[in-house]
Amino acid sequence: xxxxxTVLYKLKYLLLTLVISxxxxxxxxxxxxxxxxxxxxxxxxxxEVTITTYTFAPSAADRCELTINxxxxxxxxxxxxxxxxxxxxxxxxxxxxxxxxxxxIRLNIYTGVHTYAAPSTYRIWLEDPxxxxxxxNIPNSVDVPLYIETLLVINPFLGGNNSxxxxxxxxxxxxxxxPYLHNPGAFDPDGDSLSYRLVNCKGAGGLDIPGFKLxxxxxxxxxxxxxxxPLTGDIIWDSPTRQGEYNFAFLIEEWRNGVKIGYVTRDMQxxxxxxxxxxxxxxxxxxxxxxxxxxxxxxVRAADQDNDRITLTADGGPFRLPVSPxxxxxxxxxxxxxxxxxxxxxxxxxxxxxxxxxxxxxxxNGTPVKLFDLKTTNILVIAPPVxxxxxxxxxxxxxxxxxxxxxxxxxGFRIYRRTGSSGxxxxxxxxxxxxETGYRLIAxxxxxxxxxxxxxxxxxxxxxxxxxxYIITSWFEDGAxxxxxxxxCASLKKDMPVITNVSINVTSEQNGGVYIAWSKxxxxxxxxxxxxxxxxxxxxxxxxxxxxxQIAEFTSLDDTTFTDSGINTRDTAWTxxxxxxxDTPGNRFTIxxxxxxxxxxxxxxxxxxQITISINANVPWLNQWYTIYRxxxxxxxxxxxxLTNRIAYTDTALLNEQEYCYRxxxxxxxxxxxxxxxxxxxxxxHCDIPIDNVPPCPPLLLVEVECDVRELRFRWEDISQxxxxxxxxYYLYQxxxxxxxxxxxxxxxxxxxxxxxxxxxxxxxxxxxxxxxNIDTTVYSPVCTSIDDCPRYRLPNVFTPNSDGYNDLLVxxxxxxxxxxxxxxxxxxxxxxxxxxxxPAIRWDGKDKNTNKPCSEGVYYYVCDVxxxxxxxxxxxxxxIEKRTLTNSLHxxx
Numbered sequence: 001x002x003x004x005x006t007v008l009y010k011l012k013y014l015l016l017t018l019v020i021s022x023x024x025x026x027x028x029x030x031x032x033x034x035x036x037x038x039x040x041x042x043x044x045x046x047x048e049v050t051i052t053t054y055t056f057a058p059s060a061a062d063r064c065e066l067t068i069n070x071x072x073x074x075x076x077x078x079x080x081x082x083x084x085x086x087x088x089x090x091x092x093x094x095x096x097x098x099x100x101x102x103x104x105i106r107l108n109i110y111t112g113v114h115t116y117a118a119p120s121t122y123r124i125w126l127e128d129p130x131x132x133x134x135x136x137n138i139p140n141s142v143d144v145p146l147y148i149e150t151l152l153v154i155n156p157f158l159g160g161n162n163s164x165x166x167x168x169x170x171x172x173x174x175x176x177x178x179p180y181l182h183n184p185g186a187f188d189p190d191g192d193s194l195s196y197r198l199v200n201c202k203g204a205g206g207l208d209i210p211g212f213k214l215x216x217x218x219x220x221x222x223x224x225x226x227x228x229x230p231l232t233g234d235i236i237w238d239s240p241t242r243q244g245e246y247n248f249a250f251l252i253e254e255w256r257n258g259v260k261i262g263y264v265t266r267d268m269q270x271x272x273x274x275x276x277x278x279x280x281x282x283x284x285x286x287x288x289x290x291x292x293x294x295x296x297x298x299x300v301r302a303a304d305q306d307n308d309r310i311t312l313t314a315d316g317g318p319f320r321l322p323v324s325p326x327x328x329x330x331x332x333x334x335x336x337x338x339x340x341x342x343x344x345x346x347x348x349x350x351x352x353x354x355x356x357x358x359x360x361x362x363x364x365n366g367t368p369v370k371l372f373d374l375k376t377t378n379i380l381v382i383a384p385p386v387x388x389x390x391x392x393x394x395x396x397x398x399x400x401x402x403x404x405x406x407x408x409x410x411x412g413f414r415i416y417r418r419t420g421s422s423g424x425x426x427x428x429x430x431x432x433x434x435x436e437t438g439y440r441l442i443a444x445x446x447x448x449x450x451x452x453x454x455x456x457x458x459x460x461x462x463x464x465x466x467x468x469x470y471i472i473t474s475w476f477e478d479g480a481x482x483x484x485x486x487x488x489c490a491s492l493k494k495d496m497p498v499i500t501n502v503s504i505n506v507t508s509e510q511n512g513g514v515y516i517a518w519s520k521x522x523x524x525x526x527x528x529x530x531x532x533x534x535x536x537x538x539x540x541x542x543x544x545x546x547x548x549x550q551i552a553e554f555t556s557l558d559d560t561t562f563t564d565s566g567i568n569t570r571d572t573a574w575t576x577x578x579x580x581x582x583d584t585p586g587n588r589f590t591i592x593x594x595x596x597x598x599x600x601x602x603x604x605x606x607x608x609x610q611i612t613i614s615i616n617a618n619v620p621w622l623n624q625w626y627t628i629y630r631x632x633x634x635x636x637x638x639x640x641x642x643l644t645n646r647i648a649y650t651d652t653a654l655l656n657e658q659e660y661c662y663r664x665x666x667x668x669x670x671x672x673x674x675x676x677x678x679x680x681x682x683x684x685x686h687c688d689i690p691i692d693n694v695p696p697c698p699p700l701l702l703v704e705v706e707c708d709v710r711e712l713r714f715r716w717e718d719i720s721q722x723x724x725x726x727x728x729x730y731y732l733y734q735x736x737x738x739x740x741x742x743x744x745x746x747x748x749x750x751x752x753x754x755x756x757x758x759x760x761x762x763x764x765x766x767x768x769x770x771x772x773x774n775i776d777t778t779v780y781s782p783v784c785t786s787i788d789d790c791p792r793y794r795l796p797n798v799f800t801p802n803s804d805g806y807n808d809l810l811v812x813x814x815x816x817x818x819x820x821x822x823x824x825x826x827x828x829x830x831x832x833x834x835x836x837x838x839x840p841a842i843r844w845d846g847k848d849k850n851t852n853k854p855c856s857e858g859v860y861y862y863v864c865d866v867x868x869x870x871x872x873x874x875x876x877x878x879x880x881i882e883k884r885t886l887t888n889s890l891h892x893x894x
Contacts, residue, residue: 031061031130033105034170034268037068037150039124041160042113047152051078051110051126054170054268057089057100061130063108064094070114071122071152073883078110105171119156125149125206132269136218136244138201139211146267147202148249153261163264164188164252167315168359170268173369175275180237181374184266185359186252187317191352191478193255196233198226201249201267205792205884215246215270232357232376240272257479277366280304282373284360289380289429291483292348292407296326296379301339302362309365310338316358318342318379323349326358338362346381348407353480355380382431383407383482386472391490396461396592398490400453402472407482410474412445414481415453419622420671421469421489432481433471444475460545460595463620464521465494466672494523494674497535497560497578499597499620503681504569512569512684514599516576517561519675529591533557534581539564543618545575545596555583569684573601575618595620600666600683608694612650613662613686621679623668631661631685638663638685654690661687695776696724696768699750701783705760707790707815714752716766726771735763735782759818759869761787786870787818792884793840793866798891801846801854810844810890820881823865826890829858840866846892860890 035053042048051066069075083098098108116122128146135141150163168185186194200208215237216226222241228234228250235250249267253260284300302310311333318326326344342358350356355378363372389402400415416439424437433439443453455462455470462468469489474482501517516537524531534555538548552562567574575598580591598618605612615626628649629638638661642649654660663686668679700717720727727747732754733739742764743752756762763782769775793816800807819840826835826844834848834855848855864886 031055031059031132032128032146033132034266035126035128035146035148036166036264036266037124037126037148038163038165038264039150039152040162044115045117045119045154046113046115048111048113049078049124049150051108052166053108053110053128054101055098055106055108056132057104057106059130060088060090062088062090062092062094062098062106063128064088064092064096066110066126066128067885068110068112069125069127069885070116071124072116072120073881074114075885076112076114078112080108081111082107082109101169102171107169116154119154122152122154123149124152127204127206131203131247132245134245135269136242136246137213137215138209138247141247144203144209147204147206148265148267149202149206150265151263155259155261158256158259158261161192161254161256161261162189163262164194164254165320166252166264166266167320168361170266170270172372173271173273174237174240175277175369175371176241176243176272177239178275178279178371179239180235180270180272181372182235182268182270183233183359183374183376184250184252185315185357186233186264187320187357188254188354189317189320190256191354192261193354194233195230195253195255196228196250197230197253198228198248198250199265201247205788205794207788207792215240215248218242218244218246232378234374234376237270243272243274245269245271273369275366275369275371277308277364277369277371278305279371280308280310280362280364280373282360282362282375284375284377286376287355287378287380289382290344290346291384292346292351292381293384294346296342296344296346298342298344298358298377298379299339300342300360300375301337302373303337304362304364306364306366307336309333309335311363311365312338312340313361313363314340314342314358315361317356318344318350318358321350323347333365344379348383348409350381351383351407351409351476351480352381353476353478380429382429383410383474383476383480385426385483386413386474386485389470389472389485389488391468391470391488393490393492394454396464396492396496396595397454397456398462398468398470398492400455400470400472400488402451402485404451405448405474407474408448409476410448410482411477412447412475413450413453414441414473414475415443415445415455416440416471416473416484417442417455418469418671419466419669421467421487424471424484424487426484431483432473433484439469439471448474457595457620460620461592462492463498463595463670464492464496465498465519465523465674466670467491491672495521495525495529496580496592497521497594498670498675499576499578499594500670500676500679501681502574502576502597502599502619504599504684505563505682506565507569507685509568509570510566512565512567514564514567514569514574514576515561516564518578518594520557520560521580522674529582530584532583534583535559536579536581537562538577538579539567540575540577540596541572543573543575543598543601543616545577548577569599570686573599573616575599597621600664600681602662602664602683602686604662604686604688606688606690606693608692609654609656609690610650610652611654611660611662611688611690612648613664615647615649615664615666615683617666617681619668621668621670623666624678625667627665627667629663629665631663656690656692659687659689661685692770692772693774695774696727696770697722698776698780699730699766699768700781701764701766703764703783703785705785705789707760707817710755710760710817712754712756712760712764712785714754714764714766716750718747718750719768720747724768724770727768728771728773729769731767731769731775731777733765733767733777735765739777758820759787760785760790761818761870787868790817791815793819793822793868793886795842795862795864795886795888795890797888798893799844799846800893801844802894808845810842810846812840812842816840818869820867820869822867824862825864826860826862828855828860834860846894854894855892857892857894860892861888862890863887 133142174180505513763784765780
C-alpha cells in the first residue's frame with residue numbers, strides 16, 4: 001500500500017472516530033471486551049495475521065476495519081472478514097458485520113497477509129481507542145485504549161512457525177463469591193510447548209496502564225487470589241467479592257527446543273454480578289496417554305446441584321486434526337446430569353513430544369447468569385515399541401535385528417547398550433530409556449526402513465565373553481521417542497584374552513611403571529585354532545591407539561600379567577592392546593586384537609582455595625566409582641578424601657600457594673561372571689597449587705531514567721563488603737559486540753550519571769577487578785532500559801495560538817526520548833494538508849502552510865509517523881529505527 005493511500009485510510013479512520021464520538025458516550029463506553037492477534041505461516045517470509053476481537057454488539061463504536069502494525073515499520077488497514085454485509089449500530093455500511101455469539105457479544109475477525117524483508121523478531125500490535133467505561137481495575141478506563149500484541153520470531157534455523165490458536169472464547173461472566181475460571185484453549189498446530197503467565201493490561205503506546213491492578217487487588221480488604229497455571233493456562237479467581245467489570249491480560253508463550261519462538265497476548269474482560277446459583281461440576285480424567293494405533297475412550301460427565309439444565313461441550317487439538325480426529329457427539333442438554341464419551345482412534349501421525357489438550361465445559365441455564373465449570377485433560381500420544389529385537393554374536397561384533405516398524409512417520413531408530421541385563425520394564429506412559437537403567441545411547445539411524453545394526457564398538461570390537469544387552473526405540477522429528485523395546489542380550493564367545501587391569505605402579509617422568517593384566521581365553525575352537533598361541537602386548541602413548549609399539553610377547557596362555565617399566569607416567573596416559581596369534585606350524589595367523597584399555601589419567605585445574613581433579617580413562621569395562629586420594633603433608637601417605645561416580649571432583653577449603661598431591665583409584669566391572677570383579681586400577685600421582693584466579697562476583701546494578709533530561713542514573717552494589725574485599729576497580733559497560741566501556745571507578749564510587757548520545761534504550765552491567773587483576777566481562781546479569789521507560793512521543797489534542805504567551809505553539813508532551821524524526825501531516829475537515837514537518841519539536845503556530853494565514857478555529861486531524869531508536873546499539877550504523885503511527889483529532893482554539 002503506497003503512502004498516499006495509507007494516509008487516506010488513516011484519515012478515514014479518524015473521521016469514523018469523530019462519528020463515534022458524536023454518537024455519544026453510551027455507545028463509546030461499551031465496545032471492546034477482549035482481543036488477540038494470531039498468525040499462520042504461508043511460505044518463506046509471508047504470514048497471514050488474524051485479529052480476533054469480542055465487542056459489545058449494540059455499540060456504535062463498531063469497527064469495519066482495524067489497523068495492524070506489522071512490527072517492521074509498516075502498517076495495514078484490515079477489513080473485517082466474518083459475518084454478513086450490512087450497517088453497524090452507527091449506521092455505517094460494512095462488507096462484513098461480524099457474528100453475534102451471544103445477545104450482547106459480537107465476534108469480529110480481521111485478516112491480512114504480509115511479507116517481511118528478512119528473518120528477525122517482530123512485535124505485531126494493535127491499538128484501538130475504545131475500552132469500556134467503568135472497568136473496576138483500570139482508572140478512567142473510558143479514556144484508555146485497548147492494546148494487544150503478538151511476538152513473531154522468524155528464524156530459519158528453527159523452521160516455519162504458526163502461532164497458537166485460541167479455541168475457547170472469552171465470553172463467560174462470573175458471580176460474587178463463586179470461583180471464576182477461564183482457559184483460552186490454546187492449541188499449537190506445530191506441537192510446540194506452551195507456557196502461560198499474567199501480564200499487565202496495556203494502553204496507549206503499548207505501555208502498562210497507570211494504576212492497573214489485578215482483579216483480586218481491587219477489594220483490598222478481601223483480596224483472595226488470582227492466578228494462572230503456567231502449564232495448563234487455567235485462570236482461577238477465588239473468589240470475586242465485588243460486582244463490576246474487570247480486565248486482565250496474559251501471554252501464551254511458545255517454545256521450541258528450549259527457545260522462545262513467539263507469544264500471543266489475550267486481553268479480556270469478565271463481568272462479575274450477584275448470583276444465587278451454583279455452577280455445575282465436571283468430572284473427567286486429568287491426564288492420560290494412548291499408544292498410537294489404539295482408540296482412546298474418555299468418559300466425561302457433569303452434575304448440577306440446582307438441577308439446572310446442563311450444556312456439555314468439548315474442544316481442543318484432537319478435534320482439529322486433519323487425519324483421524326477425535327469425536328465428541330455433544331449430548332442434548334439434560335437436567336441435573338449429563339455425560340458423553342470422547343472417542344479418538346489415534347494413528348502414528350498423532351505422535352508428538354508434547355501432550356494434546358482437551359477442554360471440557362459444562363454450563364447451566366441458571367439466572368441471572370449462566371454458570372459453568374471448565375476442565376483440561378492432557379493426552380500424550382506415544383509411539384509403540386519396536387518389536388522382536390534380537391542380538392546375534394558375530395566375531396567381535398553384535399548383529400541386531402528387529403521387525404519392520406509400524407509407524408512410517410518416525411525418522412529412525414536409537415540403539416542403547418549396557419553390559420548385563422537391567423530388567424528394565426517401561427512404566428505407564430514412559431518413553432525412551434532413562435539413564436538410571438545403565439543403558440547408554442550408542443547409535444542413531446536415520447532410515448525407518450533399515451531394521452538392523454552392527455555394533456562393533458565404533459571399530460574397536462566388543463569384549464569377548466561379556467554379555468551385552470540392547471534396547472531399541474524409534475524417534476521422531478520433534479524429539480518424541482517410542483516406548484522402549486524389550487531387552488535383547490547375547491554374549492560373544494570368550495575365544496580372546498580380555499584386559500582387566502591397566503594401573504599405574506610408579507609415577508615418574510622417566511622410570512614410571514604400569515601394571516597390565518588380562519583374562520585368558522576359555523572357549524577356544526581347537527579345530528580352527530589348534531595352537532600353540534602367542535600373546536603380543538602393544539603400547540600407545542595417550543588415549544589414541546593408532547600408533548602401537550610392541551613391548552612384550554608371551555607363548556603361554558597362563559602368562560596374564562606384565563609390568564611396563566621405564567616410561568613417563570607423570571605426563572601422559574598409556575593405552576594397551578593384545579594381539580592374539582594362532583602359532584600352528586605352517587598355519588600362523590592373527591585371531592584378533594583386544595579392545596584397547598588405557599590407564600587412568602588425572603588432570604587438575606587450580607583456582608581460589610580449591611583444585612578440580614578431572615578423571616580420564618578409555619577402557620572396555622564400566623568404571624562405576626572413583627576414590628580420590630590426597631597426600632598427607634605430614635605422614636606422606638595418600639589418604640582417601642572422597643568417593644564419586646563422576647569424572648570430576650573439586651577439593652575445597654585449601655590454602656592458596658600450598659602444594660597438594662592427588663591420586664585416583666577406579667572401581668570397575670564387566671558385569672559378567674568369569675572376570676575379576678571389581679576391577680581396581682590407579683592413576684598417576686599429580687600435584688598442583690591453588691591460586692587466586694577467580695574474578696569478583698558481578699555487582700548488582702540498578703538504573704533510574706530521568707526522562708526530562710534523558711539521563712541514566714546508575715547505582716551498584718558495594719561488593720567490597722561482601723564477596724570481594726580485595727576489589728580494586730569497578731567497570732560500567734553497555735552490552736554490545738564488543739561491549740562499550742562507559743567508565744572506570746575506584747572502590748569508593750558506586751554511582752554514575754550518563755547521557756546517551758541517541759537513545760535511552762540499552763542493556764548495562766558492572767564488572768569488578770581485584771588486586772590480582774582478575775575480572776570477568778562474560779558472566780553478568782544486565783539491567784536494561786527501554787524507550788517505554790519514558791513517556792512515548794504523543795501530541796496534545798488542543799492548542800491556542802492567540803499570542804497570549806500560553807500554549808501558542810503545538811508541541812509534543814515533554815519527557816519523550818529516542819525520537820530520530822517524525823513525519824507529521826495535519827489536515828483540515830476537507831482533507832487538505834495545512835501543516836507538515838519532520839521536526840519532533842513541531843512548533844506549529846497555527847498558520848496554513850499554503851496561505852501563511854492563521855487557520856480558523858475548529859477540529860483538525862493529524863497522521864504522525866514517529867521514527868524511534870529502539871534496541872541497544874550506540875553506534876549510528878547499528879541503530880534500529882522503528883516506525884509508530886499516531887492518529888487523532890486536534891482542536892485549534894483562539
